[in-house]
Amino acid sequence: xIHLAIRFGFIVLLLGLVIFFSVAAGGFxxxxxxVFIFQSVAITGILALGVTCTLVVGGFDLSIGSxxxxxxxxxxxxxxxxxxxxxxxxxxxxxxxxLVGAINGWLIVRMxxxxxxxxxxxxxxxxxxxxxxxxxxxxATGMTLPDGSVASGVFSPAFLALxxxxxxxxxERLLPVSVVILVVIAVLVWLFLEYTRHGRLMYAIGSNxxxxxxxxxxxxxxxxxxxxISGVLASTGGILMAARLGRGDIASxxxxxxxxxxxxxxGYAVLGAARPNAFGTASGALFVGILLQGLTMMNAPYxxxxxxxxxxxxxxxxxxxxxxxxxxxxx
Amino acid sequence: xxxxxxxHGIEKSFGRNxxxxxxxxxxxxxxxxxxxxxxxxxxxTLVKILSGVYARDAGEIRLGGKRYDPASPLMARAAGVVxxxxxxxxxxxxxxxxxxxxxxxxxxxxxxxxxxRRSRIRxxxxxxxxxxxxxxxxxxxxxxxxxxDRQMVAIARALAADPRVLVLDEPTSSLSSREAERLFxxxxxxxxxxxxxxxxSHRTSDIQRVADRIVAMRDGRIAGEFERRDDDTLDTDxxxxxxxxxxxxxxxxxxxxxxxxxxxxxxxxxxxxxxPVSLVFAPGEIVAVTGLVGSGKTALGETxxxxxxxxxxxxxxxGKDHAPQAPAEAIASGVFLAPxxxxxxxxxxxxxITANLSLPFVERLSMLGFVNRARERRDARTLIxxxxxxxxxxxxxxxxxxxGNQQKVMVGRWLSVPSRVLVLDEPFQGVDIQARRDIGQxxxxxxxxxxxxxxxxxxxxxxxxxxxxxVMAGSTVVGNHLNHGIDVARVLADxxxxxxxxxxxA
Numbered sequence: 001x002i003h004l005a006i007r008f009g010f011i012v013l014l015l016g017l018v019i020f021f022s023v024a025a026g027g028f029x030x031x032x033x034x035v036f037i038f039q040s041v042a043i044t045g046i047l048a049l050g051v052t053c054t055l056v057v058g059g060f061d062l063s064i065g066s067x068x069x070x071x072x073x074x075x076x077x078x079x080x081x082x083x084x085x086x087x088x089x090x091x092x093x094x095x096x097x098x099l100v101g102a103i104n105g106w107l108i109v110r111m112x113x114x115x116x117x118x119x120x121x122x123x124x125x126x127x128x129x130x131x132x133x134x135x136x137x138x139x140a141t142g143m144t145l146p147d148g149s150v151a152s153g154v155f156s157p158a159f160l161a162l163x164x165x166x167x168x169x170x171x172e173r174l175l176p177v178s179v180v181i182l183v184v185i186a187v188l189v190w191l192f193l194e195y196t197r198h199g200r201l202m203y204a205i206g207s208n209x210x211x212x213x214x215x216x217x218x219x220x221x222x223x224x225x226x227x228x229i230s231g232v233l234a235s236t237g238g239i240l241m242a243a244r245l246g247r248g249d250i251a252s253x254x255x256x257x258x259x260x261x262x263x264x265x266x267g268y269a270v271l272g273a274a275r276p277n278a279f280g281t282a283s284g285a286l287f288v289g290i291l292l293q294g295l296t297m298m299n300a301p302y303x304x305x306x307x308x309x310x311x312x313x314x315x316x317x318x319x320x321x322x323x324x325x326x327x328x329x330x331x
Numbered sequence: 332x333x334x335x336x337x338x339h340g341i342e343k344s345f346g347r348n349x350x351x352x353x354x355x356x357x358x359x360x361x362x363x364x365x366x367x368x369x370x371x372x373x374x375x376t377l378v379k380i381l382s383g384v385y386a387r388d389a390g391e392i393r394l395g396g397k398r399y400d401p402a403s404p405l406m407a408r409a410a411g412v413v414x415x416x417x418x419x420x421x422x423x424x425x426x427x428x429x430x431x432x433x434x435x436x437x438x439x440x441x442x443x444x445x446x447x448r449r450s451r452i453r454x455x456x457x458x459x460x461x462x463x464x465x466x467x468x469x470x471x472x473x474x475x476x477x478x479x480d481r482q483m484v485a486i487a488r489a490l491a492a493d494p495r496v497l498v499l500d501e502p503t504s505s506l507s508s509r510e511a512e513r514l515f516x517x518x519x520x521x522x523x524x525x526x527x528x529x530x531x532s533h534r535t536s537d538i539q540r541v542a543d544r545i546v547a548m549r550d551g552r553i554a555g556e557f558e559r560r561d562d563d564t565l566d567t568d569x570x571x572x573x574x575x576x577x578x579x580x581x582x583x584x585x586x587x588x589x590x591x592x593x594x595x596x597x598x599x600x601x602x603x604x605x606x607p608v609s610l611v612f613a614p615g616e617i618v619a620v621t622g623l624v625g626s627g628k629t630a631l632g633e634t635x636x637x638x639x640x641x642x643x644x645x646x647x648x649x650g651k652d653h654a655p656q657a658p659a660e661a662i663a664s665g666v667f668l669a670p671x672x673x674x675x676x677x678x679x680x681x682x683x684i685t686a687n688l689s690l691p692f693v694e695r696l697s698m699l700g701f702v703n704r705a706r707e708r709r710d711a712r713t714l715i716x717x718x719x720x721x722x723x724x725x726x727x728x729x730x731x732x733x734x735g736n737q738q739k740v741m742v743g744r745w746l747s748v749p750s751r752v753l754v755l756d757e758p759f760q761g762v763d764i765q766a767r768r769d770i771g772q773x774x775x776x777x778x779x780x781x782x783x784x785x786x787x788x789x790x791x792x793x794x795x796x797x798x799x800x801x802v803m804a805g806s807t808v809v810g811n812h813l814n815h816g817i818d819v820a821r822v823l824a825d826x827x828x829x830x831x832x833x834x835x836x837a
Binding site: 195196197198200201203204206207208210211212213214215216217218275 | 638657658659661662668670675676677678679680681682686690691693694696697700701702704744
């Protein structure tokens with residue numbers, strides 16, 4: 001009984017929620033509503049998949065939120081102030097994410113800084129750094145630069161399409177690009193973690209680093225790679241955010257870190273995995289999205305959202321740690 | 332002689348594992364009793380019962396004639412039984428100064444009042460330091476002190492409570508001989524003050540220096556007591572023999588004599604003070620390397636596996652130079668190591684049996700980076716069958732297996748791919764006799780093309796599996812015996828060679 005509860009409890013809860021909202025909130029059970037839910041969790045989900053990779057090697061990445069907002073500012077800066085195209089902006093962001101990840105990994109592996117502290121430091125550093133080039137202002141076409149000139153570059157249409165284009169699937173203009181990207185990344189991360197040698201060794205490191213090293217695993221390299229993956233996925237999330245907003249908004253992305261971490265931790269409870277996993281993370285992000293969308297459609301006020309997210313997280317963690325511990329004790 | 336502490340018929344089991352059998356022991360005032368025993372003999376369990384960490388299952392303890400039943404370390408301390416544990420840094424707080432460390436118990440209980448007044452702590456600590464002959468600046472943070480001074484502080488703190496019984500668990504394991512001598516001076520003073528001391532050690536030279544009496548433990552029983560004789564000599568050899576145990580059953584091994592050279596150690600120096608080691612190993616040989624804890628067995632294995640570098644000298648495998656920088660390099664050249672302490676060093680607790688078995692060689696089971704799971708399972712099935720691992724399926728979590736079966740999996744991990752040199756560090760640790768035989772048999776069956784080095788502290792285990800037995804002490808080789816009509820007494824004498832002896836022999 002307890003085995004079934006641990007394994008399928010979360011999925012049953014998810015389905016129950018969908019059925020409840022479908023009945024209780026008119027218009028919840030529609031393709032548009034489903035797409036809206038996916039879109040609302042796309043960026044969080046991509047970031048959460050990155051954190052999941054660092055959780056797998058027994059680490060943690062607190063810098064993802066600030067990497068995403070840095071990518072938002074960087075892409076805007078490249079297009080609006082340097083007047084470059086979409087491709088340059090995207091490559092610059094990805095390179096920035098990879099670099100930040102590599103520095104995080106280097107701090108943790110070589111400088112022996114504990115993971116939480118290294119990435120917390122990096123988070124502060126990036127939050128500050130992204131404000132320096134524009135003296136703390138948001139970036140938009142027509143803004144006055146510190147030297148007195150006016151920024152004349154624009155967001156390229158190709159770039160904005162990443163955030164605003166919708167594919168025609170059965171219904172016209174149904175599926176946003178960001179949702180497609182989320183699904184592709186989720187499948188790739190899932191295949192990578194579950195089925196490749198690299199993913200297997202990452203899990204081994206997370207479970208017993210010392211034993212992995214003594215079995216000949218190049219632990220340092222795998223750990224750095226995990227942070228690079230996390231950085232790249234976070235900057236991808238930032239690119240999508242920039243494409244949706246169409247400006248370098250200095251105040252965006254406040255909740256990204258906590259939402260992403262919550263999604264990956266809720267993911268521990270899915271299918272009784274009791275460990276970080278890509279499928280769980282994606283389900284966790286989706287769960288939060290469904291809950292918030294449903295409650296909004298039932299006219300729950302916006303300020304209850306964080307409370308709901310927190311409650312879900314606490315319950316999921318209880319599922320994972322308390323129940324799994326009891327299962328392992330053979331009760 | 333007054334017996335301060337008396338133990339009668341102490342029994343202790345953990346689950347089905349019976350650790351102490353009818354242990355009776357008494358400690359006299361103004362006497363140093365040394366407790367000897369191999370790993371797993373039950374020494375630490377006994378100490379933990381004395382210091383109130385574990386409760387005994389049966390038996391009686393009397394302290395100064397009264398019943399003594401400590402329910403916690405704090406109660407043991409209050410009754411006058413104080414223990415200084417093996418890890419020195421468990422006994423001191425590095426960031427506090429010496430004075431605060433000496434007064435730590437009072438600080439913890441809150442007897443020093445609400446405010447932390449440095450001058451008052453210092454004034455209270457000074458007499459404690461003086462009585463101990465502790466010649467240290469009381470204002471210095473403990474983290475700036477050397478190991479010996481830290482050890483002194485830990486002991487001084489222990490003595491602030493005026494103990495009647497002091498238990499020292501391997502206090503010299505991280506001290507140099509000069510630092511150790513300071514500790515012995517302190518022990519001499521305490522003895523004069525009438526404290527009963529229980530001293531746990533493996534080092535023969537320490538034991539000769541401090542012991543009034545040796546108690547040897549083996550397999551949870553008292554195996555013998557040896558008093559210092561009137562001519563001031565102690566029979567440590569007899570004590571060692573009691574502790575290690577004579578081999579009763581003849582070894583059921585047919586020692587093979589092999590020819591040729593597969594592995595060669597050329598003037599390999601493992602420790603600054605130790606003479607270099609030169610050895611040759613033939614293909615097909617199983618060699619047991621034995622010696623007490625700290626004799627350098629593990630260092631030898633780690634050097635072969637690229638975990639530490641020799642100070643000088645070289646290693647050759649199949650005539651080629653072998654100087655691995657990391658385990659991965661050693662594995663690539665066919666030198667494998669199954670480390671000791673499997674829970675810490677080998678087991679991946681979140682993985683099932685299959686993934687634990689394939690861990691070092693998962694690359695061979697992969698195509699384009701993807702693991703071929705069907706092949707992985709098939710290979711695991713074969714290994715499980717040959718090793719007789721008791722389990723429900725290859726998908727069982729490793730942690731659901733018994734210790735012996737986990738150990739079989741950890742050894743099996745390194746048997747799945749042919750090796751040139753296979754080193755197993757304490758492969759029989761925490762393993763019952765049947766599993767031990769299974770593992771030994773499997774090692775002998777597949778030994779023909781490689782050199783197998785088995786590092787064990789128990790001589791019985793060495794005799795059971797090896798063609799040849801090498802004895803180490805003080806990070807060098809002190810004996811080399813073919814396991815054929817072997818003179819056990821001579822091997823035991825080699826095992827008992829002290830660090831000093833081995834260094835003088837150089």
